[in-house]
Amino acid sequence: MQYFDDLVRLLQSYTAQDVEAITRAYQFAKRAHEGQLRASGEPYIVHPASAAMKLAQFNIDAPTIVGALLHDVLDDTLTTEQDLMKTFGTEVTFLVKGVSRLGQIRHKHAPAEEVSEREEHTRVENVRNMMIAMARDIRVVLIKLADRMHNMETLGYLPPEKQRIIARETIEVYAPLAWRLGIGEWKGPLEDLAFPYLYPEEHRALMERVEDSSRNRAEYLERIKPIIRDELRREGVTLLAIQTRPKYSYSLWKKLQRPEIGDSLALVYDLVALRLIVETTEACYAALGVIHKLFRPLPGRIKDYIALPKANGYQSLHTTVFGLDGTITEIQIRTPEMHQEAEYGIATHWTYKASAERGEEKTLGRERQFRWIEQLRQWQRAKTPQEFLESLKIDVFNDRIFVLTPKGEVIDLPEGATPIDFAYAIHSKLGDECIGARVNGIIAPLSSSLKNGDVVEIVRQKNKKPSPGWLDVVKTASARDKIRSKLKPHR
Numbered sequence: 001m002q003y004f005d006d007l008v009r010l011l012q013s014y015t016a017q018d019v020e021a022i023t024r025a026y027q028f029a030k031r032a033h034e035g036q037l038r039a040s041g042e043p044y045i046v047h048p049a050s051a052a053m054k055l056a057q058f059n060i061d062a063p064t065i066v067g068a069l070l071h072d073v074l075d076d077t078l079t080t081e082q083d084l085m086k087t088f089g090t091e092v093t094f095l096v097k098g099v100s101r102l103g104q105i106r107h108k109h110a111p112a113e114e115v116s117e118r119e120e121h122t123r124v125e126n127v128r129n130m131m132i133a134m135a136r137d138i139r140v141v142l143i144k145l146a147d148r149m150h151n152m153e154t155l156g157y158l159p160p161e162k163q164r165i166i167a168r169e170t171i172e173v174y175a176p177l178a179w180r181l182g183i184g185e186w187k188g189p190l191e192d193l194a195f196p197y198l199y200p201e202e203h204r205a206l207m208e209r210v211e212d213s214s215r216n217r218a219e220y221l222e223r224i225k226p227i228i229r230d231e232l233r234r235e236g237v238t239l240l241a242i243q244t245r246p247k248y249s250y251s252l253w254k255k256l257q258r259p260e261i262g263d264s265l266a267l268v269y270d271l272v273a274l275r276l277i278v279e280t281t282e283a284c285y286a287a288l289g290v291i292h293k294l295f296r297p298l299p300g301r302i303k304d305y306i307a308l309p310k311a312n313g314y315q316s317l318h319t320t321v322f323g324l325d326g327t328i329t330e331i332q333i334r335t336p337e338m339h340q341e342a343e344y345g346i347a348t349h350w351t352y353k354a355s356a357e358r359g360e361e362k363t364l365g366r367e368r369q370f371r372w373i374e375q376l377r378q379w380q381r382a383k384t385p386q387e388f389l390e391s392l393k394i395d396v397f398n399d400r401i402f403v404l405t406p407k408g409e410v411i412d413l414p415e416g417a418t419p420i421d422f423a424y425a426i427h428s429k430l431g432d433e434c435i436g437a438r439v440n441g442i443i444a445p446l447s448s449s450l451k452n453g454d455v456v457e458i459v460r461q462k463n464k465k466p467s468p469g470w471l472d473v474v475k476t477a478s479a480r481d482k483i484r485s486k487l488k489p490h491r
């Protein structure tokens with residue numbers, strides 16, 4: 001019951017009707033998972049309840065919390081889609097099905113000698129893009145991320161081999177996904193939870209190095225805070241909050257490896273980092289002026305992400321200054337709205353509005369179901385339609401499809417690609433020897449066009465040669481090249 005009480009405590013701003021629906025989902029999930037235990041030995045309900053709580057902290061809409069509570073019932077219990085439809089309706093069923101579908105995607109890490117770093121990078125990027133595309137609704141990805149957060153928190157109970165696989169997938173797929181959705185609050189923790197499992201030695205060494213300087217840092221911050229606070233007050237800038245920013249060890253470790261940093265902790269500016277929250281955009285610029293009057297800025301380190309937001313919608317002013325005793329100090333300045341967006345990102349678009357706006361929220365109900373592309377537009381915050389279209393081209397694959405191997409590996413292909421392209425994309429030998437294909441379990445012609453999300457299995461025959469007719473059918477240049485070279489008579 002403790003978990004249920006904790007969850008309900010987070011629901012103070014929700015309507016009685018929503019709390020009722022969430023309660024029903026909790027009881028449903030608890031019953032469905034009855035008798036199942038987590039690797040930690042705890043009753044299974046602890047897991048969906050924890051995922052739901054992570055989302056409730058964002059004040060996310062009620063169907064997403066209900067979906068989080070039910071996210072494992074289709075895969076791990078006897079509950080059917082029909083059961084869910086009957087009890088919770090289409091929206092929740094759609095979310096739960098989406099999460100279960102995403103769970104089937106496996107990101108396989110290829111051994112280094114098989115693929116170049118660039119190829120590997122593209123492949124990982126594809127997995128992320130595909131997750132967004134397949135989810136169709138960003139809320140599905142949010143539930144999946146909350147699920148992963150709790151799995152990472154309890155990773156210690158799994159065998160070492162599994163720990164490494166899950167930790168790697170978290171760093172390569174889930175943390176960047178959180179970043180892409182603008183959820184800064186989850187990116188750092190996901191990476192830091194994975195870090196010690198993936199690089200135990202490096203993690204231990206870094207922790208030792210950082211601990212030495214951390215006490216000095218804390219003292220320094222307590223000295224500089226009142227000076228900034230007083231000066232802002234004198235200049236008439238209302239300071240809502242001054243925060244010490246959390247330090248994430250994995251991103252620090254990555255930074256130390258950059259050539260220009262050369263493993264020097266002193267050169268990692270944001271080791272000493274403050275965040276100022278002020279009322280308005282104007283106040284952000286005013287505060288920046290005050291800071292620069294107080295402390296000399298480092299050249300080239302002033303960044304105006306208010307005028308030029310990052311691709312994921314992030315806004316703030318950044319500067320790095322020579323602070324007290326010349327200590328290099330990084331400062332971020334933002335409004336509460338920018339802060340909300342930076343921490344919770346896309347999730348803020350589904351948050352409960354203050355009760356005064358609740359009426360208006362109802363009329364927005366339809367809009368909430370916008371397709372993911374609509375949401376993407378919001379989050380990209382494109383300045384002009386052209387820029388938006390440009391970003392779509394880079395990020396959103398309107399001319400790409402994502403097809404799965406029977407093992408759930410993702411293959412990225414151009415639209416209209418055939419099973420032959422698919423076979424060659426996996427391995428040239430598989431391409432040469434393919435004689436047939438099963439698409440979603442059904443025999444399909446080798447010339448058929450594949451669709452997003454198709455599961456394709458290639459039927460092969462040993463020592464078979466490609467047929468010249470394939471050249472008219474294939475869509476990828478690489479398949480065409482491989483067929484040509486195989487057809488060429490040997491000298």
Ligand code: MN
Pocket residue numbers: 047071072147
């Ligand atoms: Mn789960």
